[in-house]
Amino acid sequence: MKFLHTSDWHLGRQFHNVSLLEDQAYVLDQIVEIASRQEVDVLLIAGDLYDRTVPPARAVKLLDSVLDRLCRELAIPVIIIPGNHDSPERVGFGARQLSASGLHIIDSPESILKPVLLKDAFGEIAFYGIPYLEPAVAREYFQTDLSGHDETLAFVTKRIEEHNEDNGKLRSVVISHCFLDGGEACESERPLSIGGADRASAKHFKAFNYTALGHLHGAQYKSLQQIRYSGSILKYSFSEEFHHKSVTMVEMDAQGKCSIEKIALQPLHDMRTLEGCLEDILALGKTDKNALDYVQVRLSDTHAILDIMAKLREAYPNVLHLERPGLMARAGEQIASRERLKKGELSMFEDFYEQVRGEKMSRPQTRLIEKTIEKLHHETSAD
Numbered sequence: 372m373k374f375l376h377t378s379d380w381h382l383g384r385q386f387h388n389v390s391l392l393e394d395q396a397y398v399l400d401q402i403v404e405i406a407s408r409q410e411v412d413v414l415l416i417a418g419d420l421y422d423r424t425v426p427p428a429r430a431v432k433l434l435d436s437v438l439d440r441l442c443r444e445l446a447i448p449v450i451i452i453p454g455n456h457d458s459p460e461r462v463g464f465g466a467r468q469l470s471a472s473g474l475h476i477i478d479s480p481e482s483i484l485k486p487v488l489l490k491d492a493f494g495e496i497a498f499y500g501i502p503y504l505e506p507a508v509a510r511e512y513f514q515t516d517l518s519g520h521d522e523t524l525a526f527v528t529k530r531i532e533e534h535n536e537d538n539g540k541l542r543s544v545v546i547s548h549c550f551l552d553g554g555e556a557c558e559s560e561r562p563l564s565i566g567g568a569d570r571a572s573a574k575h576f577k578a579f580n581y582t583a584l585g586h587l588h589g590a591q592y593k594s595l596q597q598i599r600y601s602g603s604i605l606k607y608s609f610s611e612e613f614h615h616k617s618v619t620m621v622e623m624d625a626q627g628k629c630s631i632e633k634i635a636l637q638p639l640h641d642m643r644t645l646e647g648c649l650e651d652i653l654a655l656g657k658t659d660k661n662a663l664d665y666v667q668v669r670l671s672d673t674h675a676i677l678d679i680m681a682k683l684r685e686a687y688p689n690v691l692h693l694e695r696p697g698l699m700a701r702a703g704e705q706i707a708s709r710e711r712l713k714k715g716e717l718s719m720f721e722d723f724y725e726q727v728r729g730e731k732m733s734r735p736q737t738r739l740i741e742k743t744i745e746k747l748h749h750e751t752s753a754d
């Protein structure tokens with residue numbers, strides 16, 4: 372059995388007010404092409420199909436077209452679970468009807484123990500999906516006291532194990548959208564809950580032949596090679612600058628052992644940071660073959676420059692973000708002077724005197740200044 376594992380498509384995502392839909396369509400074409408070329412038996416999407424619970428119409432249209440090419444044109448079944456960005460009800464629309472044509476959407480707790488069974492030369496394999504579950508939802512549905520994501524996943528994976536045992540212990544794959552303990556996060560994931568209560572142990576998945584995970588946007592495995600995140604299809608933050616986005620190809624043998632390979636995706640625009648002074652960056656842009664990349668610029672110049680973004684855009688039309696660390700020192704000075712203002716006239720004058728003369732004012736001098744300030748205030752209020 373050969374399958375492709377992907378997740379975190381985040382269709383409809385905006386990045387610094389730029390729509391990434393064209394970039395997404397570009398890599399999804401590659402995924403369809405890889406699925407076809409590799410003649411995979413099934414494609415798994417481990418959640419976060421969309422970026423928002425109510426996605427823009429164009430994002431829905433794009434997903435519809437990709438699924439049509441996979442399921443109908445190529446006759447490759449697709450198994451989907453919703454992630455924390457998806458609305459399970461909306462993603463699950465028509466799920467029971469669609470499964471007959473090879474599109475399996477595991478959208479609710481009741482479908483967890485209804486695995487998709489697919490056959491290869493060695494027999495059946497059970498694909499279990501766990502839609503992203505808030506612990507409160509799981510508690511209500513299973514009518515048991517579950518607190519936190521770890522307990523919820525422990526409970527659900529135990530049910531799956533038992534179910535599979537009763538079913539004759541088939542080779543098994545689990546699809547889940549969760550944050551495994553020790554996993555490496557980046558800036559584009561939305562926390563599942565605050566303060567680390569979102570973490571779950573990888574040990575819950577040890578009984579399965581492969582675990583297709585979604586949520587973390589960097590490709591990685593936890594605890595065992597076959598408990599794995601495919602990562603997102605695109606870089607969704609500058610913190611992912613050095614990620615290499617890919618889909619994961621898995622081939623399972625008769626015993627359920629998996630050989631795993633990452634197949635790289637080529638973005639339409641890469642995402643990267645440029646550092647240096649304005650002059651150098653503008654010069655670089657003239658010969659940069661990838662000048663259309665999404666870039667953030669960290670400018671080292673320390674002086675004020677008029678209309679920097681317009682200047683940068685001439686060299687890098689898709690510059691999205693500008694940082695000026697060179698100005699940070701100055702900003703620091705400004706804050707210091709604002710602090711001094713609060714201290715009152717006398718101490719300001721004391722500071723001034725000390726800076727100019729290199730020594731503190733004497734007592735009589737201080738008294739004189741005090742009197743002068745008082746007099747000034749008196750005259751002002753008498754006006």
Ligand SMILES: [Mn+2]
Pocket residue numbers: 379419454456560561586587
């Ligand atoms: Mn995600």
